[in-house]
Amino acid sequence: MHVRHCIISAPGKAILHGEHAVVHGKVALAVSLNLRTYLELKATSTGKVSIDLPNIDTFLSWDLSDLQPLVSESFAKPEEAQRLDPELLGRLREFVGVTNGNLDTRSMATLAFLYIYLSLFGSGELPALSVCVWSELPTGAGLGSSAAYSVCLAAALLTASGAIPAPLRDPSAPARWCQEDMELINSWAFQGERIIHGNPSGVDNAVGTWGGMLRFLSGKIIPLSRVPLLRILLTNTKVPRSTKLLVAGVKDKLTKFPSVINPVLDSVDAISCTCEKTLAEMTSEPITGEHYNVLEELIDINQSQLCVLGVGHPSLDTLCRVTLTHGLHSKLTGAGGGGCGITLLRPETDAAVVRDTVRDLQACGYDCWETSIGGPGVQQHGAPSVREDILERLGPR
Numbered sequence: 535m536h537v538r539h540c541i542i543s544a545p546g547k548a549i550l551h552g553e554h555a556v557v558h559g560k561v562a563l564a565v566s567l568n569l570r571t572y573l574e575l576k577a578t579s580t581g582k583v584s585i586d587l588p589n590i591d592t593f594l595s596w597d598l599s600d601l602q603p604l605v606s607e608s609f610a611k612p613e614e615a616q617r618l619d620p621e622l623l624g625r626l627r628e629f630v631g632v633t634n635g636n637l638d639t640r641s642m643a644t645l646a647f648l649y650i651y652l653s654l655f656g657s658g659e660l661p662a663l664s665v666c667v668w669s670e671l672p673t674g675a676g677l678g679s680s681a682a683y684s685v686c687l688a689a690a691l692l693t694a695s696g697a698i699p700a701p702l703r704d705p706s707a708p709a710r711w712c713q714e715d716m717e718l719i720n721s722w723a724f725q726g727e728r729i730i731h732g733n734p735s736g737v738d739n740a741v742g743t744w745g746g747m748l749r750f751l752s753g754k755i756i757p758l759s760r761v762p763l764l765r766i767l768l769t770n771t772k773v774p775r776s777t778k779l780l781v782a783g784v785k786d787k788l789t790k791f792p793s794v795i796n797p798v799l800d801s802v803d804a805i806s807c808t809c810e811k812t813l814a815e816m817t818s819e820p821i822t823g824e825h826y827n828v829l830e831e832l833i834d835i836n837q838s839q840l841c842v843l844g845v846g847h848p849s850l851d852t853l854c855r856v857t858l859t860h861g862l863h864s865k866l867t868g869a870g871g872g873g874c875g876i877t878l879l880r881p882e883t884d885a886a887v888v889r890d891t892v893r894d895l896q897a898c899g900y901d902c903w904e905t906s907i908g909g910p911g912v913q914q915h916g917a918p919s920v921r922e923d924i925l926e927r928l929g930p931r
C-alpha cells in the first residue's frame with residue numbers, strides 16, 4: 535500500500551481552570567499555545583516502520599513481517615474510534631515489553647503510535663513508513679505534550695491512509711480539515727491519550743485539534759469566540775511528574791472521601807463558570823481593573839483547590855509566592871505535581887515587572903516564556919510553511 539507523505543503540526547495547551555475536575559464531569563476552560571508539535575510522515579521502501587522521537591531519545595524500527603502477526607481479523611474501521619481494543623493493546627504491551635503499571639515515557643509513546651498505526655492500516659497490507667516527531671513543548675510538564683503528539687499521530691496516519699483527504703493546496707499556507715474530519719482526528723487522538731494517560735477527559739486533545747479557547751464539559755466542546763486577549767507568563771518548574779499518576783491519585787481521594795472531594799470539584803466548576811462569565815463581560819464592556827481583580831482571585835482560589843486535591847507541589851508554591859511578591863497571581867496548569875504554571879499579566883503590567891519576575895523565577899531554576907495564546911489547531915503543512923530549524927529537526931529532505 536502506498537502512503538501519502540505529510541507534515542502535520544498541533545498546538546500545546548494551557549488550562550485556565552478545571553484541570554482534574556474535568557475528568558469528573560466538570561467544566562474546564564482551556565486555550566491553545568503558540569508552542570507546537572511537528573510530525574513528518576514519509577513513505578519508505580525499506581520494508582520497515584520506524585519512529586524517531588528525538589525529544590524523548592527514542593529511535594525504533596520494526597520489520598513489517600514482525601508487525602503483521604499483531605493484526606487480527608476483526609479490525610476497527612477508521613471511523614470507529616469509540617473505545618480502546620483491549621486485545622490489540624494487550625498484544626502490543628507484550629510486543630513492546632510493557633508490564634501493567636509501567637509508565638515509562640518511551641513505552642507510552644511507542645504504544646500510542648503502534649496502536650493507531652495498526653488500527654488504521656491493519657485491515658490491509660501494512661505499509662512501510664517512517665515518522666519523525668519534534669516538539670517545541672516540554673514533554674510531561676502540563677502543556678499537553680501527550681495530546682499534541684496524539685493529535686499529530688492521528689492526523690498524519692488518517693491522512694496517509696487516505697481515510698481523510700489531505701487538505702493542503704498551497705505549500706506555503708498551512709491547511710485545516712473540515713469539521714467532520716477533525717472530529718475523526720480528535721477521536722483517534724483520544725485513543726492515544728487513553729494509552730498515555732489512562733483516564734483522560736479529552737480536553738487536551740480537543741484543544742490540540744481545534745485550537746483557540748474552549749469550554750469543555752463531558753466531551754462537549756464549545757469554542758469561545760468572545761474572549762479578550764490575555765497576556766500569560768508560562769513557567770516550567772522542571773519538576774517531572776506523570777499525568778496518569780496524578781489523575782489516578784485524585785480518583786483515589788474521591789473514592790475514599792466522596793463527601794469531602796465532591797464539593798471541591800463542584801467549587802472548581804463554579805470557578806470555571808465565573809471565569810467564563812468574566813471573560814465574556816470583558817469583550818462586551820470596557821475592561822476595568824475589577825475584571826482583572828476577579829480573574830486574579832479566581833486563580834488564587836483554584837490553586838488552593840488543586841492543592842486540596844493533592845496535585846500541588848512545593849515548586850508550584852514557590853512559583854506562586856515569587857510572582858506574588860511582584861503583584862502577580864499564578865496557578866498550576868495541566869496535571870500539576872510540578873510541571874508548569876501560568877501567571878496572569880495585566881495589560882498595564884510593566885515590562886520591567888515581567889523582567890524582574892522572570893529573573894527571580896530563573897534564579898529558582900525555572901524556565902519562563904511570555905507567550906501568546908490561541909494558536910490554530912491541527913494543520914497540514916508544506917515544507918515552506920515550517921520554520922527552518924524545525925525542518926532540520928525533522929530530518930533530511
Ligand SMILES: Nc1ncnc2c1ncn2[C@@H]1O[C@H](COP(=O)(O)OP(=O)(O)OP(=O)(O)O)[C@@H](O)[C@H]1O
Pocket residue numbers: 571587588589590638639640641642643644667668669672673674675676677678679680681683730731738775776777778867868869870
Ligand atoms: N514530542 C514527543 N515525542 C514523543 N512522545 C511524546 C512527545 N510529547 C509527549 N510525548 C508522550 O507523552 C508523555 C507525556 O504526557 P503527560 O500527559 O504525562 O504530560 P503532558 O501531556 O505534557 O502534560 P498534561 O497532560 O498535564 O498537559 C510522554 O511520556 C510521552 O510518552
Ligand SMILES: C[C@@](O)(CCO)CC(=O)[O-]
Pocket residue numbers: 549552553554555556557676678731733734735736737738777781867868869
Ligand atoms: C489533569 C487533566 O485534567 C488535564 C491534563 O492536562 C487530565 C485530563 O483532563 O485528561
Ligand SMILES: [Mg+2]
Pocket residue numbers: 678679680681731738777
Ligand atoms: Mg498529557
